[in-house]
Amino acid sequence: MRRLLSKISKNSRSPEDGIFFEKIYKILGFKPSDLKFYKNAFTHRSTNKTDEKGNPFNYERLEFLGDSMLGSVIAAHLYNEVPTGDEGYLTKMRSKIVSREHLNELGRDLRLIDLVESKVNPQHFGENIHGNIFEALIGAIYLDKGFLFCEKFIQNRVIKPYVDIPKLEGKVISYKSLIIEWCQKEKKTFQFETFEDNGTEEQKYFGVKLHIDQKVIARARATSKKKAEEKASQRAYFALQAQIEKK
Structure with a gap:
């Protein structure tokens, strides 16, 4: 049946x-x-x-x-x-x-x-x-x-x-979260300065400068603020990797 x-x-x-x-x-x-x-x-x-x-x-x-x-x-x-x-x-x-x-x-x-x-x-x-x-x-x-x-x-x-x-x-989900956690742990100030950065292109872009202790550590550009901040954070991580991963 x-x-x-x-x-x-x-x-x-x-x-x-x-x-x-x-x-x-x-x-x-x-x-x-x-x-x-x-x-x-x-x-x-x-x-x-x-x-x-x-x-x-x-x-x-x-x-x-x-x-x-x-x-x-x-x-x-x-x-x-x-x-x-x-x-x-x-x-x-x-x-x-x-x-x-x-x-x-x-x-x-x-x-x-x-x-x-x-x-x-x-x-x-x-x-x-x-x-x-x-x-x-x-x-x-x-x-x-x-x-x-x-x-x-x-x-x-x-x-x-x-x-x-x-x-x-060992996988990093969010470099932005990692950078923020490290700054808070080390009592460092941080700021994501975002701005429109279209240049001559039709598509909208955003630029980001990541400041740590009033110093620009990394810059990035992407089609959204979130992506630009994540990209800048990733670049900052590799720039500061030795300090971040020190025991």
Whole structure:
């Protein structure tokens, strides 16, 4: 009976759904039971879709759910793998694994953006859409298959190929945070001086000067204040690395 129902369901699937099913199957490594969750995970808000109750139909709620599931599985893994780690250590390590940079890398590796339904040109998507869709996919897996399937997917796609605890211990998530923490620890003053720096280019740019103890340590330029400050902080870190890392 179960085989018959499965066959009927497969035969009744539209050609479009069949293509989507095959692509999702390759990404997941298992057959999805209900495609609607996965379609939701790849629907951009620009489509303005709503469900039968008139609620917005896009990946953002699934992104929230996936973020929570990912954090829980990673937290459990670290708790078991690092029995000597205190709360602060475990929190910092989890942040490194689920950092936006790392999630974007995961989303890009799986080419998830190719499946996104949107009315916006993909070239205009922000960089973080790769990680957002990855989290939405995890949320879809949880709703479709339950926690154990979700945990297995995270183990296979995140933990096994990407989580190397010794390497992660030395990885810097945010150079800006590192510089600020060091300045506070060493009782040094710091200031990020930002300004528009468009030059002759049409695209908007921001320039940043990082002052430490009233001295300009690094300069940077990027398309957002946040990126410019992070780039300046990274340059400052390498300029001051010997002082920062001294025992």
